[in-house]
Amino acid sequence: MNCREFDPRLHAFVDGELDAGPMADAEAHVSTCPGCHGRADGERRLRQLLRRQPRETAPAEFRARILALARRERTRKQVRAWLGTPALAAAVLLLAFMLIARSLSTGGHESEIVASLVDKHLAYAQLEGPAEFASTERPAVAAWFRQRTGLRVPVPDLSPAGIQLVGARIAEADQHRVAYLLYEKGHVLMSVFMVPEVGRRAALAGRSMSFRGQEYLAQERQGLRTVSWRDGQTLFSLVSTLDYEALLECAEQLRAERAREARL
């Protein structure tokens, strides 16, 4: 098994859901490939975080300060948060599991898919390198998704709004494969999630918002704002602390990019 063959089996591998043959192949690959080994480890740690139960919740102010501190540290590339050397990393890790566990207790049903996307945003915001594929080049990121998933993912240019592309990930939420774009405005992370073939069952909750003739659903969760919409069978969701005006502007750009791609 090589990296490309391992990739679509990553989640099943971590969850122990592969048949014996493919499982042995995957194990053999992971034992010799540091890249895939790292990704499998990351997924395992994320699952551990998601499974733990909350003891108490962090006051909002403390949370904001820790998150800001963590991001500053991260840009200095000193904290290996998941390996957990300094005290800060431990605090961030604890905080991450408190936040995630708290949201889990409010429900993880398919109709709550936006909740699990918010969890992803929070979890990945703690990582030193939240992007699995780090690139500021839109065509390179689009090509990476095409190669890895066969998906055409619109990668809008948000730089006129001061929002820069950081990179991309492939994630999973409620058993859906999720294309995940990361952008940054200053030190504020914005996540763009694209969930293909989400189906009709995933009812979206939230407040209706109209923006330039399009309808969106807005929700606040865990101090974050989300703007979501469906486009055919695909669900899009933006998650950030950015204000709604900025998020809706980004949503509009994403729609435009998707329409432009469809014409190609």
Ligand SMILES: [Zn+2]
């Ligand atoms: Zn590999």
